Amino acid sequence: MATADPANTATADPERPGFLLPLLLLAGFRTLVDDLHAELARQGHADLRPVHGFVLQAVGPAGTTASELGHRLGVSKQAAGKTVDRLVVLGYLERADDPADARRKLIRLTDRGHDGLRRSATLFDELRARWAQTLGEQRVSALEDDLRRVAQPNFFRLDVPGWFGT
Amino acid sequence: MATADPANTATADPERPGFLLPLLLLAGFRTLVDDLHAELARQGHADLRPVHGFVLQAVGPAGTTASELGHRLGVSKQAAGKTVDRLVVLGYLERADDPADARRKLIRLTDRGHDGLRRSATLFDELRARWAQTLGEQRVSALEDDLRRVAQPNFFRLDVPGWFGT
DNA sequence: GTACGATAGTCAACGTGGTTGACCAAATAG
DNA sequence: CTATTTGGTCAACCACGTTGACTATCGTAC
Numbered sequence: 274m275a276t277a278d279p280a281n282t283a284t285a286d287p288e289r290p291g292f293l294l295p296l297l298l299l300a301g302f303r304t305l306v307d308d309l310h311a312e313l314a315r316q317g318h319a320d321l322r323p324v325h326g327f328v329l330q331a332v333g334p335a336g337t338t339a340s341e342l343g344h345r346l347g348v349s350k351q352a353a354g355k356t357v358d359r360l361v362v363l364g365y366l367e368r369a370d371d372p373a374d375a376r377r378k379l380i381r382l383t384d385r386g387h388d389g390l391r392r393s394a395t396l397f398d399e400l401r402a403r404w405a406q407t408l409g410e411q412r413v414s415a416l417e418d419d420l421r422r423v424a425q426p427n428f429f430r431l432d433v434p435g436w437f438g439t
Numbered sequence: 440m441a442t443a444d445p446a447n448t449a450t451a452d453p454e455r456p457g458f459l460l461p462l463l464l465l466a467g468f469r470t471l472v473d474d475l476h477a478e479l480a481r482q483g484h485a486d487l488r489p490v491h492g493f494v495l496q497a498v499g500p501a502g503t504t505a506s507e508l509g510h511r512l513g514v515s516k517q518a519a520g521k522t523v524d525r526l527v528v529l530g531y532l533e534r535a536d537d538p539a540d541a542r543r544k545l546i547r548l549t550d551r552g553h554d555g556l557r558r559s560a561t562l563f564d565e566l567r568a569r570w571a572q573t574l575g576e577q578r579v580s581a582l583e584d585d586l587r588r589v590a591q592p593n594f595f596r597l598d599v600p601g602w603f604g605t
Numbered sequence: 606g607t608a609c610g611a612t613a614g615t616c617a618a619c620g621t622g623g624t625t626g627a628c629c630a631a632a633t634a635g
Numbered sequence: 636c637t638a639t640t641t642g643g644t645c646a647a648c649c650a651c652g653t654t655g656a657c658t659a660t661c662g663t664a665c
Contacts, residue, residue, distance in 0.1 A: 291563030292496075294570070295471040297583055300590035302464035307591070309461075324622080330458075340642055352623055354643070359621080376631050376642045397457030404460070404589050412585055417463055419578055423570050424466035425473070490651080506613060518652055520614070525650080542613040542660045 309396050318389050320363050328356055329365060329382065329390045336381035338371075365389060475562050484555050486529050494522055495531060495548065495556045502547035504537075531555060 306323050313321055331337070331345045343353035357380055360366040365386035371377035382390065405413045472489050479487055497503070497511045509519035523546055526532040531552040537543035548556065571579045 291560060291565070291567045293583060294567050294579070295468055295475075295563065297586040297590060298464050298468035298471070300592060301586045302461055302468060304590045305461045305464070322621090338642070339644095348622090349624065350643075351625085351645090356622075374632070374642085378643070394457060397461065399457070401457045401460050407589055408585050412581070413460070415578070416582055416585055417459060419574050419582055420463040420467045423573055424463060424470045426466065488650090504613070505615095514651090515653065516614075517616090517654085521651075537613095540613085540661070544614070 305397070305400050308400055309393060312396050313389070313392060316392055318392065321365070321389055324356075325360060325363075325365065325389075326393055328360060329386055329393075332366065332380055332382055332386075334382065334387070336379050338377050338380060342380060360386075471563070471566055474566055475559060478562050479555070479558060482558055484558065487531070487555055490522075491526060491529075491531065491555075492559055494526060495552055495559075498532065498546055498548055498552075500548065500553070502545050504543050504546060508546060526552070 306326075309326075310321065310323060313319075327346065328342070331342055337345070339354045339357060340350045342357065343350040346353060357366055357368070361368065364383060367381055367383050369379045369381060371379050401413065408416075472492075475492075476487065476489060479485075493512065494508070497508055503511070505520045505523060506516045508523070509516040512519060523532055523534070527534065530549055533547055533549050535545045535547060537545050567579065574582075
């Protein structure tokens with residue numbers, strides 16, 4: 274990873290107010306996620322990447338299958354399967370045969386997976402509280418309400434062409 | 440790309456308020472970017488991907504070099520070079536020799552590149568205006584001010600490990 | 606004026622995350 | 636019982652990132 278350039282905002286043209294809004298939303302999201310993973314790394318989950326959080330969340334405590342997971346994340350079953358492979362290697366997920374259907378392989382969180390998910394939830398709560406401390410609880414709530422009104426609810430969709438592959 | 444699942448929010452746990460905030464910020468960002476590129480595609484720039492906007496913006500009207508571009512985007516010069524390759528193929532960028540330094544290759548926007556950047560700026564302005572129409576100009580400004588206070592100004596950094604490669 | 610270190614660009618190998626298409630085995634519908 | 640659908644995997648490919656190695660050029664120091 275290259276070193277940071279403190280002047281990296283040089284080309285953002287403040288004359289065009291429209292550019293700022295998406296950049297600020299992205300910066301806000303990234304700040305939360307970066308802070309989360311910095312702390313997560315300190316708590317023994319250095320190998321968890323941002324995308325993995327979405328996946329663990331989508332697997333959920335009840336477990337799921339590769340096809341269903343792909344459906345939830347909005348990616349192909351093949352992509353979901355490969356992501357599961359990596360999380361299995363890292364020790365966050367496990368596959369088990371479904372006794373009721375020999376085709377299916379149940380995907381479940383391991384203990385480590387549960388731990389990571391639990392810590393993420395706690396840490397996100399803490400980060401939100403920190404924002405509320407800076408901005409005031411009312412402003413944070415207002416921010417959430419406003420975004421709820423204008424944003425499409427495609428929370429978990431990872432299939433933006435050009436962000437992740439084509 | 441897989442088909443959308445309207446129930447893809449099923450695993451978001453509303454009991455944990457901390458999860459909502461990052462998701463809403465991401466959803467807000469993605470809404471703007473998706474809307475932008477939908478309209479951009481209608482205006483003859485169907486091959487522009489979200490990441491490309493960052494790159495064109497970072498190249499800027501003045502042009503730059505691959506190393507400097509990598510520096511601005513926070514990625515290696517090799518990564519910057521490869522991205523430039525793709526944008527050159529798409530007709531948005533061009534390389535020219537620097538008469539003052541035979542090592543350097545100037546990277547400049549083509550006419551098509553300028554057009555894409557100009558349209559993006561206009562469309563982002565329009566999208567922000569649409570949000571202001573829904574929420575009120577004051578709320579949008581407040582949203583921007585709040586985010587400015589809590590977000591790290593790493594606007595252009597694309598080097599989040601786990602989002603894009605390692 | 607030459608030798609040397611820093612800089613710009615490229616190539617190669619690799620990792621991650623995505624896509625299609627093809628394929629097999631098992632479940633299900635007729 | 637056959638035909639179709641469904642779940643999982645393999646293979647090939649693309650986008651985007653990394654490090655390491657290499658060449659060519661520039662600038663400096665002697």
